[in-house]
Amino acid sequence: MKPIKREHKVRAFHQAKWDEPVIFELHQPGERGVWVPEAEAEIKEAVGDGVSQIPASMRRSEAPKLPEIGQAKVLRHYLRLSQETLGSDLNVEIGQGTCTMKYIPRVNEFLIRSDKVADLHPLQDESTVQGMLEIYHRMDLAMREISGMDAFSFQPSSGTQALFAMASIVRAYHEANGEGDQRDEIITTIFSHPSQAATAAVKGYKIITLYPDENGFPDIEKLKAVISERTAGFVVANPEDTGIFNPRIREFTDLVHEAGGLCFYDQANANGLLGIARAKEAGFDMCFFNLHKTFAAPHMCGGPATGALGVVEKLKPFLPGPYVEEENGRYTFKWDQELSIGKVRSFHGVAQTVLRSYAWIRSLGAEGLLNVAQIAVLNNNYLYHHITKIRGASAPYVEGMRLEQVRYSWEQLAQETGVTTEDVQRRMCDFGLHYWTSHHPYIVPQPFTLEPTESYSKDDLDEYIAALEHISYEAYNEPQIVKDAPHASTVHRIDESSLDDPALWCTSWRVYLRKTGLAAAQK
Template identity: 80%
Template sequence: MKRIIREQKVRNFHQAKWDEPVIFELHKPGERGVEAPQAESAIVAAVGDGVSVIPDSMKRTEPPALPEIGQAKVLRHYLRLSQETMGSDFNVEIGQGTCTMKYIPRVNEMMIRTTKLMELHPLQHEDDVQGILEVYYRLDLAMREISGLDRFSFQPSSGTQALLTMASIVRAYHESRGEGEQRNEIITTMFSHPSQAATAVVKGYKIITVMPDADGFPDIEQLKRAVSDRTAGFVVANPEDTGIFNPRIREFTDIVHAAGGICYYDQANANGLLGITRAKEAGFDMCFFNLHKTFAAPHMCGGPATGALGVTEALAPFLPGPVVSRSGEREHYELQEPGDLSIGKVRSFHGVAQTVLRAYAWIRSLGAEGLLNVAQVAVLNNNYLYHKILQIPGASAPYIKGNRLEQVRYSWQKMTEDTGVTTEDVTRRMCDFGLHYWTSHHPYVVPQPFTLEPTESYSKEDLDEYIQALVQISKEAYNEPETVKNAPTRSTVHRINDSSFDDPAKWCITWRAYLKKTALPQAEA
């Protein structure tokens, strides 16, 4: 039987569109999805009604204004919304950039939905949760091998919170040595993630930013001029958000150490590094990995996330607690509370067990050779994409020419100058092909940016489909620019006025805030 091979072309995508209202607008007084039963008399006699023991100061004066909706209507609402959403299960997520929406093995999703895990409670006795404590412990050991560091905490609930935790450890370390007031500066680099500077500022530090040299590497001469006896620490992502890996990073950490500073490493995305290079050999005292990126757990719109934070033995006493330890010959796992030098908790309990289990299962299924292969394929995919995109009219990649690591921050600057089509226009046009596309952090230090990160998850066919869509949009921009400027035409999204993003007076974070700012009566909602 003769096989038919489909010719590579741009997908004829049509997004489902329901014009679905906000769930509060579906409210109908008296409708019920579930009628909550009253507590049985025997339960009330044993433990009370569960309400009267709550202090009056903690009780609402009136019920929350939640929508009243029947079950069928709720189901239809969320199914319709799911059809209007593009995600990694539906399309090629190369354009998610630094969020790394890679493939997540579905067997791991089934694993975390077992009642053995879903019904655990963080206040259970240690003897009843030995299984998950062992997973925490063994993931700690795996992370030590991957990073070269000596102890890990999984308490930080995100990469940014891990950065805040590391900045807190830097401050606690210097205060323990009587240098807390003197060492008040943190050094970072232009293309490192904005959270690195932001979290250090939260801890009261002054930020010194090392700018890139002509090739895009952090300027080592600027670093030499920046360090002093005021230097508390140095924080960097390597590779940075441009995808450029600094091969002289050990010189940077040695310079900071010579001045008495602590070096900490943003490894939120380590797809291109696993099995190739480690934080220890680069001279870092701390690093973190996002389990919800590199280690194949869902990002899920900001949670449930985990920033796995590793430190050297010298900094281990400052870690937030508790951490899991193993004691005795019978391999009993227990939560070890922090000592006097610890910075304390950075979130409740010990972190997201489901995310920890996913990451542990992913590492165990791949093994050392598999993790190395992840990095090799991620770098191969990225450089194939890089080579092809530089051939598209109007596209460029600023700074060093040659291989990049796991991602690249590209630019449509020339296309914008030639046609008036912007990277935001391209964002909406990509939706017409069923593809996601990410621009960059604000402010745009690379003009008209777009950041692509294919990871190891995508095949050459996937990459070619994505490239073909960019080729098509470039042709349209130069020959019929209004097609791109008026996009999307086959999707649920539309052109927005993003000026409101910079005006807090227009923000409506909640439905209640929306009602207040639009002066809509509650009854009309």
């Protein structure tokens, strides 16, 4: 790559690149990391061979096909992969809009690694886990204060699962009132996360989508036109995933309530609202928060997260069970809910995520949570002010202040230079910076979504802005540099043609072998 003089803030970066195979390809029959000693005679005499007491229907017919690898090789493999990974510990992680990749206090990681937490089992008798149940209860009280809701469940393990639980509560509520068959429509907005429509559709609802009015906000006149006796509920994110906050949201919820529907609130984008606005005052009957985003727990690639689900008093009987209550100084699971939608996952949420978030809330207090929102909004609008001045960049729909994130557009850049947002994304990797486009569908053309949170300084933001300015300059002057990126990273161009064909998806190594025909060859 031809060297180009860079601005002071743009930092050169070169990532380790290994031609590292999948761990199953490192398999060598007979290799071992550790030889497990055979059980001694007295142990065998006491417990048998360890297999015959297992019911035959539960025994494997053959050993699992796990890779056999020496210990040193395993260590090298995973360390190499770690060198090919960026994250919030290594780089400025503001390019993960709607996911709020903020700093996670490391002291909270020590909390969850304590034996008192790490060794808990979800099937323990509740008398032995009073401390953890107290944390659930105290977290419930904190979330009530933050949202205005009357009760919380921490059972959902993601925002999407919380949305599914809320759609289930809507159906259960109307069925209990004898209107389950009549009310079969859910209203949402085009800018809200696709999971809102998807989860409601899974519950059998017809989805009605509101598009923006001439000012870029959800069209309230269209809402009035579609509300009817068939309306079961209204689900929305506010601010939506563009960062646009609807200041008339209470008018929307009032209209839906007048028609007999319920209003439920996706608060995945709540980072700019803490201590400023609550779901209760906006007229919502339910809401959820992503503890793994707003409340400083890891996002974990869709892993052990928590969608904290809150409801008003009239919907409390429908909450997924069990939830934790305090009775005479003792904490207990509440099971006897005849109207409950039942479990939405096997156990009562992820204890470690709840503990991390509880510790974060307690360390900040009410004033600290307010400061989080204020700084997040300030940081976001600082970015907005500078990025909308970059040649080829814009922020469609509403002009002026956004809340905690913005979905920008490189449409002009793409039209004038042929450089797409995916090209810019790969070029950002050459500077060690993360950058996200958008979830589908791409309502904003050539999108990129940034959410700086409260975690980053002005210097951090300036570095990110300078990198985007530099890439814009390259696009207009030497676009091939951007199109050929990355030049110093492990990221590569992906053939996305197979993403819409489930027949080509390979979700595991075993599926890959089967679909490529290699499974038969290995036999």
